[in-house]
Each structure stands twice: as structure tokens, then as C-alpha cells.
Amino acid sequence: MTNKILPTYARTNVTFDHGDGCELVATNGDRYLDFGAGIAVNSLGHGHPLLVEAIQNQAAKLMHVSNLYKIDGQERLAERLCEHTFADKAFFANSGAEANECAVKMARKYQFAAGKPERYRIITFAGGFHGRTLAMIAAGGQAKHLEGFGPKVDGFDQVPFGDSEALKSLISHETAALMIEPIQGEGGINSADVDFLKELRSLCEEHGLLLIFDEVQTGVGRTGVLYSYEQYGVEPDILTTAKGLGGGFPVGACLATDEVAYPMVAGSHGSTFGGNPLAMAAANAVLDVVLEPGFLEEIREKGLVLKQKLASVTDQFPEVFDMVRGEGLLLGLHAKVPPQDVVSACFDEKLLCVPAGDNVVRILPPLIATTKEFDQAIAAIERAAGTISEKMKKEQSTL
Ligand SMILES: *Cc1c(COP(=O)(O)O)cnc(C)c1O
Numbered sequence: 001m002t003n004k005i006l007p008t009y010a011r012t013n014v015t016f017d018h019g020d021g022c023e024l025v026a027t028n029g030d031r032y033l034d035f036g037a038g039i040a041v042n043s044l045g046h047g048h049p050l051l052v053e054a055i056q057n058q059a060a061k062l063m064h065v066s067n068l069y070k071i072d073g074q075e076r077l078a079e080r081l082c083e084h085t086f087a088d089k090a091f092f093a094n095s096g097a098e099a100n101e102c103a104v105k106m107a108r109k110y111q112f113a114a115g116k117p118e119r120y121r122i123i124t125f126a127g128g129f130h131g132r133t134l135a136m137i138a139a140g141g142q143a144k145h146l147e148g149f150g151p152k153v154d155g156f157d158q159v160p161f162g163d164s165e166a167l168k169s170l171i172s173h174e175t176a177a178l179m180i181e182p183i184q185g186e187g188g189i190n191s192a193d194v195d196f197l198k199e200l201r202s203l204c205e206e207h208g209l210l211l212i213f214d215e216v217q218t219g220v221g222r223t224g225v226l227y228s229y230e231q232y233g234v235e236p237d238i239l240t241t242a243k244g245l246g247g248g249f250p251v252g253a254c255l256a257t258d259e260v261a262y263p264m265v266a267g268s269h270g271s272t273f274g275g276n277p278l279a280m281a282a283a284n285a286v287l288d289v290v291l292e293p294g295f296l297e298e299i300r301e302k303g304l305v306l307k308q309k310l311a312s313v314t315d316q317f318p319e320v321f322d323m324v325r326g327e328g329l330l331l332g333l334h335a336k337v338p339p340q341d342v343v344s345a346c347f348d349e350k351l352l353c354v355p356a357g358d359n360v361v362r363i364l365p366p367l368i369a370t371t372k373e374f375d376q377a378i379a380a381i382e383r384a385a386g387t388i389s390e391k392m393k394k395e396q397s398t399l
Pocket residue numbers: 094095096097098100129130131132181185186214215216217218242243
């Protein structure tokens with residue numbers, strides 16, 4: 001392995017050569033079932049023919065053109081995202097963090113245009129994750145993400161996830177917006193209560209604040225609806241989406257209502273690459289599949305099946321797991337051992353999954369995964385849990 005890469009990731013010693021549906025094939029020929037999906041990115045799995053074809057065709061035609069010109073794919077994607085959500089406007093970025101930067105800028109600009117420039121602070125929630133830019137590490141508020149990077153960007157305050165009393169006491173004449181993940185992903189698949197999100201909506205009405213949903217991880221069908229706010233019956237003013245949107249091609253978007261987006265005029269924001277034809281072709285191809293009649297419904301059904309199967313694993317290995325969480329195919333196993341131990345043991349069983357905060361192992365299959373692949377994954381998790389359980393017993397007997 002080269003030491004020329006900035007070592008900001010603790011990488012597993014495996015190199016994947018190619019992908020095939022829900023599987024990744026290593027350079028030595030080993031096949032892994034990919035239930036991490038690049039952290040909720042490879043929504044259509046690997047090598048999906050429609051996605052590959054869309055990217056190939058677009059690459060041959062036109063990869064990049066400046067946002068100084070009209071871009072057909074961008075217009076089409078904006079139309080579709082707005083048609084299928086609460087939103088009236090879309091801004092295209094290249095990542096989740098960038099989409100969130102747009103959301104925060106838009107919220108502040110809205111308050112500014114409303115004659116309230118003092119309203120610039122954003123209240124976020126402990127355990128949240130919004131990306132790694134300087135502003136977004138301030139929004140996430142995690143000490144380990146902030147340490148050593150200079151003064152924390154001003155304007156972000158956290159309250160505990162679900163704590164409406166703490167929230168109410170923090171809202172001030174300087175508050176512009178509340179920003180929350182309806183289901184915290186990196187934080188450990190923590191779903192907000194419906195009542196809590198409804199309260200956020202009414203607090204926003206009461207105090208003239210905007211509600212921002214960070215659906216970077218929950219979006220594009222992951223939870224069984226296009227965006228998880230639909231399940232909650234609570235509409236945000238601004239929503240961000242990225243990860244699964246391009247099915248592996250980098251793309252993000254910030255969606256908003258006209259009521260909120262109007263001050264974002266020419267020159268107020270921009271991105272060289274954001275909304276480029278290639279990214280738009282990828283995202284439009286992903287939507288072709290996800291918006292196909294019945295596709296989202298199938299995710300909900302498959303999600304229930306997988307959740308039940310995972311619940312039976314927790315019953316079988318209560319010393320290793322104690323709970324299954326999540327919606328659709330955004331699932332988490334709450335572990336009683338370090339989640340990385342479970343992820344490593346699953347890796348040894350040729351199953352990829354992803355650790356998260358709060359001792360959770362994320363199970364994020366491609367949205368196209370079949371129940372047969374679920375069974376394969378469950379068998380691998382059972383073997384992994386068996387190994388961990390044996391090890392625990394041995395350790396206990398030597399104490
Ligand atoms: C991954 C993630 C981000 C950051 O996305 P990047 O593309 O890595 O910038 C932001 N918010 C949530 C909820 C995420 O899961």
C-alpha cells in the first residue's frame with residue numbers, strides 16, 4: 001500500500017476490481033455482498049445497465065458545460081425532483097456537504113431579505129452529521145471533527161436530538177433555521193419521533209424560522225419513500241439530497257420552496273461542476289428506476305422482511321445485538337460489542353456493512369437487493385455473530 005495518500009481513513013486491506021449487482025469482486029477474485037452500498041450511495045448496486053448506459057452515452061456527447069449555459073439534464077432533473085416533492089426550486093451541487101452549505105446560505109439569505117439580518121444562527125441536533133466542510137463540522141458539532149481546525153464557524157448551536165424543551169429555550173431573535181436529519185444516519189440510525197418533527201414544524205411557524213431536512217442519507221428511496229419526510233407527514237422548507245441520488249456518481253441537490261428560495265438570485269451562489277451533464281444523466285437514470293411504479297412500495301416491503309430477519313438474528317445472539325432500527329433499507333443493528341468488531345467479522349464472512357455512532361452497525365443494501373441476497377447476508381451475519389459470541393465466551397472463561 002502506498003503511503004502517499006493522506007491517511008484520513010482507516011482502510012480495510014482489500015481492493016475491489018469491479019462490481020456486479022449487489023456484489024463487489026476483489027482483485028483476488030473474492031466476492032463480497034455489498035450491504036454498505038458505498039454508504040447508501042450505490043442505490044442501484046454496481047454496474048446497473050441503465051445507469052452505465054446513461055453515463056456512457058452522456059460522456060460521449062457532453063461531459064461538462066458551464067452553468068453559464070442552459071443544461072437540459074439539469075432542467076429535467078429539477079422538474080422531476082420538484083414534481084415529486086414539496087419543492088419548487090433545485091440547486092445542484094457535487095456532494096452532501098455542498099448541498100447543506102447551499103441550504104444554510106439560503107436560510108440566512110431568506111432572513112436577510114425579510115429584513116432580519118440578525119437571524120443567522122442555525123440550531124442542529126446532537127448526533128447529527130452534515131458533512132466535513134468548515135461550516136458543516138460546526139453544524140455537526142462533534143468535538144472529534146472540530147478539533148485542531150481553528151475557531152468553530154460561528155452560527156451553529158446544538159440541542160439533544162428529540163429534546164423540545166432544550167430547543168425552545170435556545171430559539172432566539174438570532175435563530176434563522178432548524179436543521180435536522182429525520183433519521184440520523186452516521187449517528188446510528190436514530191429516527192426522530194413524528195411528534196418531535198411536527199413540533200419543529202410548528203415552532204418554525206411560530207418563530208418565523210425555516211425547517212431544513214438533511215436527507216443526504218435518507219433520500220432517494222432509501223427509506224421506502226422518495227424522501228423520508230413523506231413518511232412523517234412533515235414538510236421542510238429546504239431539503240438536501242446527495243448520496244444515493246447519482247447511484248455512485250457524485251451529485252447533490254438543495255431543494256426549496258419558492259417562498260424561501262426567491263432571494264437566491266443570479267450571482268448569489270454557484271458551483272463550477274454542480275449540475276454538470278454527466279451527473280445529471282446519472283441522477284436522471286437513478287430516478288428512472290426509483291420512480292418506476294411499484295419500486296418504492298417494494299422497498300418498503302423488502303425493508304420489513306429484512307428488518308424481521310435481522311430481529312431474529314438479535315433474538316438468536318442477544319449477547320451480541322439488542323435491537324434493530326430504521327426504515328426501509330436504512331437499517332441498523334444495535335450492538336453490545338464495538339460495531340467495528342461486527343463489521344470486521346462480517347467482512348471475514350464476505351459481507352460488507354458499515355459502522356455508525358451509538359454502537360450501531362448499518363445494513364444498507366442496494367435498493368435493488370433481492371430477498372435471496374437478504375438470506376445470504378443474514379447467514380453471514382449469523383456466522384459473524386457466532387464467531388464473536390464464541391470469542392466472548394472464551395474471554396469470559398479465562399477471566
Ligand atoms: C454523508 C452525509 C453528509 C455529507 O455528504 P458528503 O457527500 O460526504 O459531503 C451530509 N449529511 C448526511 C445526513 C450524510 O449522511
